[in-house]
Amino acid sequence: MKLVNYKLWKEKKAIEPSRAFRSALWKKLDSAWQDAYQPRVFWYQMPVLRYSMVALAVLIVVGSSGVGAYAYNSLEVTEGTRLYGIKRAIERVEEKVVERRKPEVQARFYLKQIERREAEEKVMVKRGRVAEQIQKVEEKIERTEKRLEMINVKLDETSEKIKDDVLKERIDKRLEIMEIKREKLKNKEINRVKSASPADHAASNLNLNQEPYEESNTSTGTGDVVGDNDAGAGRETRRQGETKERRASDTDADTE
Amino acid sequence: MVRKKEFEKFYQDNIDKIYRFVFFRVNKDKELAEDLVSEIFMKALEHFESYDKKISASAWLYTIAKNHIANHWRDKKDVESLPELDVSDDEDGVGLEDRWFNTAMAKFKQASDKSMLYDVLSKLDFEDRQIVTFHYLFGYNYSEIGQMIGKGESAIKVAAHRAIKKLKKLL
Numbered sequence: 001m002k003l004v005n006y007k008l009w010k011e012k013k014a015i016e017p018s019r020a021f022r023s024a025l026w027k028k029l030d031s032a033w034q035d036a037y038q039p040r041v042f043w044y045q046m047p048v049l050r051y052s053m054v055a056l057a058v059l060i061v062v063g064s065s066g067v068g069a070y071a072y073n074s075l076e077v078t079e080g081t082r083l084y085g086i087k088r089a090i091e092r093v094e095e096k097v098v099e100r101r102k103p104e105v106q107a108r109f110y111l112k113q114i115e116r117r118e119a120e121e122k123v124m125v126k127r128g129r130v131a132e133q134i135q136k137v138e139e140k141i142e143r144t145e146k147r148l149e150m151i152n153v154k155l156d157e158t159s160e161k162i163k164d165d166v167l168k169e170r171i172d173k174r175l176e177i178m179e180i181k182r183e184k185l186k187n188k189e190i191n192r193v194k195s196a197s198p199a200d201h202a203a204s205n206l207n208l209n210q211e212p213y214e215e216s217n218t219s220t221g222t223g224d225v226v227g228d229n230d231a232g233a234g235r236e237t238r239r240q241g242e243t244k245e246r247r248a249s250d251t252d253a254d255t256e
Numbered sequence: 257m258v259r260k261k262e263f264e265k266f267y268q269d270n271i272d273k274i275y276r277f278v279f280f281r282v283n284k285d286k287e288l289a290e291d292l293v294s295e296i297f298m299k300a301l302e303h304f305e306s307y308d309k310k311i312s313a314s315a316w317l318y319t320i321a322k323n324h325i326a327n328h329w330r331d332k333k334d335v336e337s338l339p340e341l342d343v344s345d346d347e348d349g350v351g352l353e354d355r356w357f358n359t360a361m362a363k364f365k366q367a368s369d370k371s372m373l374y375d376v377l378s379k380l381d382f383e384d385r386q387i388v389t390f391h392y393l394f395g396y397n398y399s400e401i402g403q404m405i406g407k408g409e410s411a412i413k414v415a416a417h418r419a420i421k422k423l424k425k426l427l
Contacts, residue, residue, distance in 0.1 A: 004423045007373050008392035015393070017275040021290050025297060026267060032301055033260055146268070 006193045023153040054097045058090070078120040080133045103154040104164070107171055110148040114174065117141045145178045263304055267297065270317050276394045277318065281325055292328060296321045314396060315403035376426045384419035391416055 071083035072090045091113070098109040121137045152171055274296060279289040299320050300307075307316050377385055386405065390396045391412075398416065399409045 004420055004427055005392070007427075008388070011373055012276070012393050012395060015276045015279050016272060017290070017293070022271060025271070025290075025294050026264075028294065029263075029267060029297055029301055030260075032298060033263060036301070037260075 009193075023150060026150065027153070027157070051097060051100065054093070058093050058097065075116075075119045075123055078124050078129070078133075079137050080124075080129060103151050104167065107148060107151045107155065108167060110144050110151060111167075111170055111174060113144045114141055114148070117144065145174065149175060149178070263301065266300075266304070266313050266317075270314055271297075273314060273395045274317055274321055277390075278321060278325065280389070280393070292321075292325060296324050299324060312400045312403050314400040318396075318400075318404055372427065376423055379426055380419055380422060384415060384422065387412055387416050388419045388423070 067083065068086055068090060071077045071086040074083075077083045077087050095109065095113075098106050117137055117140050121134060121141075124134055124137065148171065152175060155171075271293075275289060275293050278292050278296070279286070282288045282292065296317070300317055303320075307313070377388065380388065383405075387401060390401045390404070391398065396404070398412045401407075402409045402412045405412075
């Protein structure tokens with residue numbers, strides 16, 4: 001069963017759109033979206049007014065509430081804590097404001113987001129939080145990295161060069177780390193399949209719907225269920241192991 | 257109003273799946289696949305506001321893709337490439353519009369000498385082959401496939417399991 005799954009997975013991986021095509025198509029869709037759906041109300045057309053309104057709202061929320069300010073600034077407020085919802089809400093508003101600005105500003109924002117999530121992750125590990133919560137933070141980091149990747153494409157395509165060399169360096173470094181992480185995960189999966197023992201083989205028969213070869217995909221949630229408790233526990237352990245390894249590799253990359 | 261974030265998520269979730277489907281459908285012609293995928297997403301963007309959220313977004317996009325490809329072949333009038341002409345008439349239960357699937361499979365089989373995979377896949381019956389291909393090669397989940405071919409999620413799951421077992425024996 002493993003061999004069949006592996007062959008199918010390998011074939012699936014061979015048929016993938018290139019990164020250049022993916023980003024070029026998104027760029028095209030993005031500009032088509034702007035043409036088709038950009039709001040036409042008068043005040044929205046005036047960027048200064050628009051940004052000031054949103055910035056004012058953020059200021060009111062953050063400024064009027066000490067709790068909000070604490071939640072936003074504190075690294076102790078992490079996934080699973082009560083104030084985390086407030087923190088994320090403020091960040092989402094901040095993101096809305098940044099989204100309308102230059103790619104350079106957006107890149108800075110996403111880099112800051114990644115650093116914040118990583119700092120939170122460290123606090124969570126120190127406190128011995130459950131792997132599931134840490135996994136959630138890692139997924140957030142991954143999503144933000146993907147956004148940063150798209151912004152980087154935009155930056156490369158703009159006629160104006162980035163004036164801030166430090167920023168460019170930070171983006172490149174982060175994307176490099178992301179590539180290494182992806183590559184490591186891919187190799188790990190390949191090695192795991194190759195070295196699968198007959199016992200695993202039997203286990204895979206029990207756990208029919210497990211798809212270890214697919215990349216995590218938010219849209220495939222409904223179709224996959226866990227086969228039995230043992231297999232579920234095994235996967236949990238493996239995930240915890242992977243989480244630790246990824247953290248270790250991230251730390252290595254940061255040190256470099 | 258269409259929310260950009262929502263559309264961005266829709267794009268990220270579906271680009272790989274739909275590309276694989278189109279690539280498979282146009283017999284590994286990368287350039288043509290890229291052109292068609294671009295057009296399909298542009299169509300999806302145009303109608304994104306009116307799409308019924310009750311059905312899966314992937315199944316909706318698949319329908320757009322299927323129709324778009326059919327129109328492409330019709331407009332081209334490329335008789336040699338019309339998939340149904342390559343297939344023998346003895347395949348009971350396989351609709352004319354689904355015969356492209358068998359043709360694509362045959363072409364892939366010829367192209368990939370290294371792998372026995374397509375050879376073995378072609379030994380499965382039509383529905384099993386379709387489920388395995390959509391789930392394991394294109395990346396659709398069981399519920400999405402269920403919506404595409406009008407069957408329940410659990411039925412698809414069982415069929416996929418049986419098909420994989422058969423493949424294992426054949427390999």
